Amino acid sequence: MLYKSTKNFLLTAFAFIVLIPCSIVVLGTFKTDAEIYSTPLALPKNWTLDNFRTLFDSGGLITPFKNSVIVAVFSVFITLILASMAAYAIARSITISGKVLFFLFTLGLAIPGQVNIIPIYVLFVKLNLNNSLTGLVLVNIALTLPISIFILSAFFKDLSREMFEAASIDGAGHWRIFRSIALPLCRPAMGATGIFLFVICWNDLLYPLMLISELSKKTLPLILIDYRGEYFSSFSMLFTAIFVASIPMVVMYLFFQKSFIAGITAGAVKG
Structure with a gap:
């Protein structure tokens, strides 16, 4: 029981470690540079696709x-x-x-x-x-x-x-x-x-x-x-x-x- 609980805890912790940088990247695509610097983990205040438009334009x-x-x-x-x-x-x-x-x-x-x-x-x-x-x-x-x-x-x-x-x-x-x-x-x-x-x-x-x-x-x-x-x-x-x-x-x-x-x-x- 202890082994299973420890394994689940470690796997959950590892998943969070992987998800944090992925979340920063995904959310950052909808933010401005200023917003990324100020609140990197928060949701965008104003969701925008300007970065995608600029990238492909x-x-x-x-x-x-x-x-x-x-x-x-x-x-x-x-x-x-x-x-x-x-x-x-x-x-x-x-x-x-x-x-x-x-x-x-x-x-x-x-x-x-x-x-x-x-x-x-x-x-x-x-x-x-x-x-x-x-x-x-x-x-x-x-x-x-x-x-x-x-x-x-x-x-x-x-x-x-x-x-x-x-x-x-x-x-x-x-x-x-x-x-x-x-x-x-x-x-x-x-x-x-x-x-x-x-x-x-x-x-x-x-x-x-x-x-x-x-x-x-x-x-x-x-x-x-x-x-x-x-x-x-x-x-x-x-x-x-x-x-x-x-x-x-x-x-x-x-x-x-x-x-x-x-x-x-x-x-x-x-x-």
Whole structure:
């Protein structure tokens, strides 16, 4: 009884800790800067949509929003394709080569992305991939592929080998087994991994800051920095931009929450 009460109290306290900054941001989108400074947690005295009008009338958020969507969608889609094929091959391999390949991919998790900033920048300048959305997609794929393979290989290994062997006896090749059996069964894992990757790519600031300088190629995190000045920051506009930038992630989770929950709980109970 004491354990349950303590757990509920801690969860409630954590929920309030998370809700306080979220409430400040959401309420701040309907306030002026002066009202945010004076009463950050109070409800707006005069609800206004002027911040949204200013944000979209200026047109400064539409192009970065589109660039972020392009980079995130293509990065996640290509990474899931490559990671699922590699994870399936690793899970189905019964030789030492599969273990070696898995070790090499997981070794990429031990190398922080910040270590490769200078080599990546020099390489992309030589390949003329700086100031390019294609370059950002390639960077995201390279950085998220190890963690994707690490996650998906665990789900593929949980699938019954007898099922794959029965399909092989019926004449199905590796590609047919992968496409018709393995992928449908691992759809929850693919959904959970996809949401995880989308959040990483959508919120990435380091590599766009390093590789992108043209205004037409900037992504949302880069534009959010511009709302902070050296001597004065318009928190009403900053909160509004953050609110708009968070909408795709919230919508994506609402649509794929079943796959996400099924993916993170798959394998938790073994019969």
